[in-house]
Amino acid sequence: MSRTEALSSFIESAPPGELNDVTKAIKNILGEDSVQSELEPAFQKHNEEQFSLVKLPGSNDSVIVSSYNSLGERRYYDTENNSSFAYDHASLGEEASDVRSYTLESNHEDLVKGLLKTLRSHGTEHYPEYNIGVYPTNDDSQIALLTVASKYSPANYWNGRWRSSYLYTPSSSTLTGTISVDVHYYEDGNVRLLTTKKVNAKVGGGSSADVVKAIAQAERAYQEDLNKAFGGLAEGAFKSLRRQLPITRQKIEWEKISGYRLGQDIGGGRR
Incomplete structure (x- = not known):
């Protein structure tokens, strides 16, 4: 594996x-300013797959970047x-540029407008913060419906994102898609949940x-499945691995371990 391939996988x-x-960690290690341009394909892949958000100039509105609404270049x-x-x-900026008027050319234009309205109502009802996108596919045979909802709390060492993408086929009235949940918790450790549902x-x-x-209906069922799974982990697998708290029912402050009797014993101090 080449250096570029290895770094791209991190991105x-x-x-x-x-x-x-x-990106900052990679640049600190390599000491290079050319990292971003070298890895632009990886940045693009990350942004499109994660439904990254960018702001339109002069607006507080964020719009989705994805392969479904790409025009190329x-x-x-x-x-x-x-x-x-x-x-x-x-x-790695958060703002778009060179905004132009765009006219949608699709046989499903009215349906796209209707889906935008109803999907936004769904998002408002179920997500604290979210963005949506509705786009006809290149051959105009299907309509992509995207939802992304992110919650970041770096001060508390966790970040998470919900993504759902569906393809609706009007000719057969069928819906296929994927729901993805990605949560990263990294206080005194590194735990990441990556789960998908077809x-x-x-x-x-x-x-x-x-x-x-x-x-x-699909998202509600998946949310219920996740809640049950998390409850089972907390009461089952995680509990069997270790006690949630010591026998004293108090958390150990490891930086003060020498002050505990056990710490004194381990350190060979006074008994």
């Missing part, structure tokens, strides 16, 4: 909200704002409400 697998930290479009924009992945559903009707209803 592409960076945890939610930690791409800049990973670092340009993307947004159906809600009827605009296209450029984004330099290697800059979705295959038959939509009851052809309206935007029917499509989003199928999405809501």
Whole structure:
């Protein structure tokens, strides 16, 4: 594996909200300013797969960057704002540039508009902070529906992201997709949860409400499965590995270990 391939793998697998930290660590190790331009394909892959968000100039609105709304040559479009924009992945910035008016050309234009409205209502109901995107595929046979919801708390050593992507086929009223959850906890350790769920559903009707209803059912079921799994881990596997607290029911302050009787015994101190 070449150096570029090795570094690209770090970039592409960076945890939610930690791409800049990973890049900074790479540059500190290598001492090179050329890292970002050399690894631009990896930055682009990371951003598109993670549904990274960028702001349009002069606006507080964030829009999604993904392969579904790519126009090529670092340009993307947004159906809600009827605009296209450029984004330099290697800059690691949060703002787009060269915004232009964009007219959607699709036989499903009305359905796209309806899906934007109903998917946004779904997001508002279920996610504290979220962004959505609805885009027809290149051959106009399907419609992609994306949702990304991130929560970052670096001060408490954790970050997380929910991503869901679906392809709705109007001709057959079928919905396929993937729900992905990525959570990284790194206080005094390094624990990461990566889980995905495949979705295959038959939509009851052809309206935007029917499509989003199928999405809501799939996501609700997956959330319930996750809650059950986490409860089982806390009460089962994790509990069998070690006590949650010592017998004293108090946490040990390891930096003060010498002050405990056990620490004195280990250190050969006074008994």
